[in-house]
Amino acid sequence: MAKVPAPFTGDDELPYEAADETAVDERAFFAEQSTQAISHGQPAKEEHYHGHRERLRNRFREHGDTALADYELLELLLFRLIPRRDTKPIAKALIERFGSLAGVFGAATPLLREVTGVGEAVALDLKLISTVAHRTLKSELRGKQVLASWSSVIQYCQAAMAHETREQFRILFLDKRNALIADEVQGLGTVDHTPVYPREVVKRALELSATALILVHNHPSGDPTPSRADIDMTKMIIDTAKPLGITVHDHIIVGKDGHASLKGLRLI
The missing domain is CATH 3.40.140.10 (Cytidine Deaminase, domain 2)
Structure with a gap:
């Protein structure tokens, strides 16, 4: 039977992309759970973290980064990388494992993947963000x-x-x-x-x-x-x-x- 794609809701920042069968990442896994629930006739429920996400976004929108702890800033980012999961435990685990935001973004991809909830796709996205930050700093030096x-x-x-x-x-x-x-x-x-x-x-x-x-x-x-x-x-x-x-x-x-x-x- 063909898979039914998970519904795209307002809280989902990114539409679900089907994962490669040989390399299922964490985003595909959680989307698959949602699909299975629908296929068994279970009504979609509002996850507890949806309201938390909106509150965190509002705090950042109204007060900037000074109103948020490091793990909360990382959580905001992970909202977009892992649309259908509570990302607070993952953000806290990353900070605990690597000591700081700089440590998270400076960590090697294999080490990032050792943290529960972080798969190949998210680790790659974190390294991409790190590279953009490095290039930005480097551009500040060019020609000066x-x-x-x-x-x-x-x-x-x-x-x-x-x-x-x-x-x-x-x-x-x-x-x-x-x-x-x-x-x-x-x-x-x-x-x-x-x-x-x-x-x-x-x-x-x-x-x-x-x-x-x-x-x-x-x-x-x-x-x-x-x-x-x-x-x-x-x-x-x-x-x-x-x-x-x-x-x-x-x-x-x-x-x-x-x-x-x-x-x-x-x-x-």
Whole structure:
């Protein structure tokens, strides 16, 4: 017997899309339960969370995000991703598992899927939103004098790297006006080490006609305190770049617990 599509109500922000039979996600599952109820002649009932959703929307509409806790903001988003389920428990579980909103959006897709109620589709949607946020922050730097927008640099680096589970070594390449030319991840490492080769860093800078660099890497442990290896590596890059007219403005280390600037700490 052909399936009867679930009715689309005012509270359903998205119409039901049939799931692939080989990859049923949580949205399809709950829509299927609604379909089965109708097929057995059971009248559709008003779920208890419908009124809650509208109240939460009204609070946000009237008072903005300051009236909502982090899990409630996440709940508002999940309304659209999971139309037919109480999303409060899922939002709270995500915050508890990853510690913060930033932790949720920075989490890897497989880790997101470990949370009950989050399947492939929702995990992908959360990563898409995270990517849009990163691109927005990055666009704030494009074409501007980066040194005059230092807070934007820090925000971007933290959003892009603070919650990575492996070390990344990233370089912001700047022109003679200190405007951003390129932002590239030069290396991926383990949980506590990334191989960095000063000659390759300088070679890439020359290819891009960059005259200045900002080095960035993350500490998956969360603690951004520079190690002796971090300091020594930075000095090697500075010594390699300087004779070629390339300045290293800073080396920023980011983690879940904050960030550290080697220049600010007078380590370079």
